[in-house]
Amino acid sequence: MPKVTYTSHTGDTRTLDGIAGDSVMQTAVRNGVPGITGECGGVLSCATCHVFVDDGDLDRCPPMSELEDEMLDGAAEDREPNSRLSCQLILSGELDDLHVTTPEFQE
Amino acid sequence: MNGTLIIGASQAGVQLASSLRELGYTDPITLVGAEEHPPYQRPPLSKALLLGDATPESLLFRAPAFYTDQRIDLVTGERIVTVEKAADGSGVATSASGRRFPFDRAALTVGARARRLPVPGNDLAGVHYLRDSSEALRLREQLLQASDVVVVGGGFIGLEVAASARKLGKSVTVVLADDRLMNRAVQPPISDFFAEAHRRRGVDVHFGIALSRFVDDGTGRVCRVELADGRTFQADLVVVGIGAVPRTELAEQLGLAVDNGVVVDEHGIASDGTTVAAGDCVNCPSPVPGPFGRLRFESVSTAVEQAKVAAATIAGVPVPYTAAPWFWSDQFDLKLQAAGLSVGADRHVVRGDPAAEKFSVLYYRDGLLVAAECVNSPADLMAVRTALAKGRTVPPELADDTSVPLKKLLRDGAVEAAP
Numbered sequence A: 001m002p003k004v005t006y007t008s009h010t011g012d013t014r015t016l017d018g019i020a021g022d023s024v025m026q027t028a029v030r031n032g033v034p035g036i037t038g039e040c041g042g043v044l045s046c047a048t049c050h051v052f053v054d055d056g057d058l059d060r061c062p063p064m065s066e067l068e069d070e071m072l073d074g075a076a077e078d079r080e081p082n083s084r085l086s087c088q089l090i091l092s093g094e095l096d097d098l099h100v101t102t103p104e105f106q107e
Numbered sequence B: 001m002n003g004t005l006i007i008g009a010s011q012a013g014v015q016l017a018s019s020l021r022e023l024g025y026t027d028p029i030t031l032v033g034a035e036e037h038p039p040y041q042r043p044p045l046s047k048a049l050l051l052g053d054a055t056p057e058s059l060l061f062r063a064p065a066f067y068t069d070q071r072i073d074l075v076t077g078e079r080i081v082t083v084e085k086a087a088d089g090s091g092v093a094t095s096a097s098g099r100r101f102p103f104d105r106a107a108l109t110v111g112a113r114a115r116r117l118p119v120p121g122n123d124l125a126g127v128h129y130l131r132d133s134s135e136a137l138r139l140r141e142q143l144l145q146a147s148d149v150v151v152v153g154g155g156f157i158g159l160e161v162a163a164s165a166r167k168l169g170k171s172v173t174v175v176l177a178d179d180r181l182m183n184r185a186v187q188p189p190i191s192d193f194f195a196e197a198h199r200r201r202g203v204d205v206h207f208g209i210a211l212s213r214f215v216d217d218g219t220g221r222v223c224r225v226e227l228a229d230g231r232t233f234q235a236d237l238v239v240v241g242i243g244a245v246p247r248t249e250l251a252e253q254l255g256l257a258v259d260n261g262v263v264v265d266e267h268g269i270a271s272d273g274t275t276v277a278a279g280d281c282v283n284c285p286s287p288v289p290g291p292f293g294r295l296r297f298e299s300v301s302t303a304v305e306q307a308k309v310a311a312a313t314i315a316g317v318p319v320p321y322t323a324a325p326w327f328w329s330d331q332f333d334l335k336l337q338a339a340g341l342s343v344g345a346d347r348h349v350v351r352g353d354p355a356a357e358k359f360s361v362l363y364y365r366d367g368l369l370v371a372a373e374c375v376n377s378p379a380d381l382m383a384v385r386t387a388l389a390k391g392r393t394v395p396p397e398l399a400d401d402t403s404v405p406l407k408k409l410l411r412d413g414a415v416e417a418a419p
Helices: A024-030 A066-073 B013-023 B066-067 B133-145 B154-166 B188-200 B247-252 B302-314 B378-390
Strands: A003-007 A013-017 A049-051 A084-085 A098-101 B003-007 B031-033 B070-076 B078-083 B092-097 B100-103 B105-108 B112-114 B148-152 B172-175 B203-206 B211-216 B222-227 B232-234 B235-241 B244-246 B282-285 B324-333 B334-340 B347-353 B358-365 B368-375
Touching: A003 A024, A003 B347, A024 B244, A066 A084, B003 B013, B003 B100, B013 B070, B031 B100, B031 B211, B066 B070, B066 B358, B105 B302, B133 B154, B133 B235, B148 B154, B154 B172, B154 B188, B154 B235, B154 B302, B154 B324, B188 B203, B188 B324, B188 B334, B188 B368, B222 B235, B232 B347, B302 B324, B334 B378, B358 B378, B368 B378
Parallel strands: A003 A098, B003 B031, B003 B105, B031 B070, B148 B172, B148 B235, B172 B203
Antiparallel strands: A003 A013, A049 A084, A049 A098, B078 B092, B092 B100, B112 B244, B211 B222, B222 B232, B324 B334, B334 B368, B347 B358, B358 B368
């Protein structure tokens, strides 16, 4: 089972066993991880699933689409080079043992 | 101590329950819904689910453990049919099966039902409405077998289904009584763009014509639709999307003020001073200043924001509902996003390139930005949402300069200062 570890902006961590095919956002929201909202349900329309991906994991993430790139410009907390919208990070055998930090603000 | 009973296991209902716990509310919470499924997202029913990219299970808002961890008693498959309440707000709700749900405080998050088209043949096999996941599954099954799809209505349900049906290779005809698409939600520039965009993708669109009946093929199944002017179209599958009617039966039983929905104030409180309501069933004061009065705005974000307000009211830390509405609709490869209320705008500016299907329409009133409707332009949409939230504007004479990101053009100034 692919694992995801979420670290909040205050340093609290929680590791979840995800399901291959689910996104990092879905895994968080379904299990009540605070710090990720995902208001649009994962269709790149709201930018409330913003995460900072650990530098060591960034290369394993799928490439960013133009739509995700534009939406990230509008995220509530300023984007960083390791920013992604977590609805686009789909867990799998390859994308496993991922570490992300959630911003203080999603809205 | 019976706590809060949330009637309607919906987007608003789940949010209300979650927000109550986030605010430190420790009394019992019961979330009761008529559907057999735990609560789930509806927007994908006309898109991903029809295309086979989602299942009802993949649309659930929360894992079962979430409800137990948060001490939210989720009850499915129970339709509340009567509610009795005392002046202090406490009472008992009873379901169709006779189960009783006592409460200290009630919340109505019962949503809306699809409006029916009252014409002959409305109950023929092959005529579909789309509101819940069981209807979506039935529609998908039949859609895969169909050839000639007719969509009645030019709103989001109709157009998203039309796009999904075209993607599945079906012949699609849209007929609507209105003279433009999505006329309650967007302004003419966007309506006109989408009509042409659908036509370019092979959807046949007919405006300003009402449907007079569905024609039976002799076996109880639809085979044609007949319009008011006598024209007919072949149809082995019909989807009707002509709006949603708020569920107000329980509110009426309780003697609450009802007018195009359950009437609430800016704190989500109904006319009895204790019951709260949120989501598609609600008529609320406009959250943003302007010539709007009251409105019933059907969108995910409105349901979520109203539910947060209602939860804050119950938790004793009231905040008014002031979030600018926004919504999205995905049709083909066209992402429509809108923010603010464009009704009553006195000027608009087009930014970007409609021919490239990537543009925004910014709406102004008294020189200040009040809304935007954007096609494949998420950076513009997000900049406008920021502007509306922070009381900022973009000078209209600068707004069409696409060499500068919209968010860099934001200036202070608002129609009225937000509280």
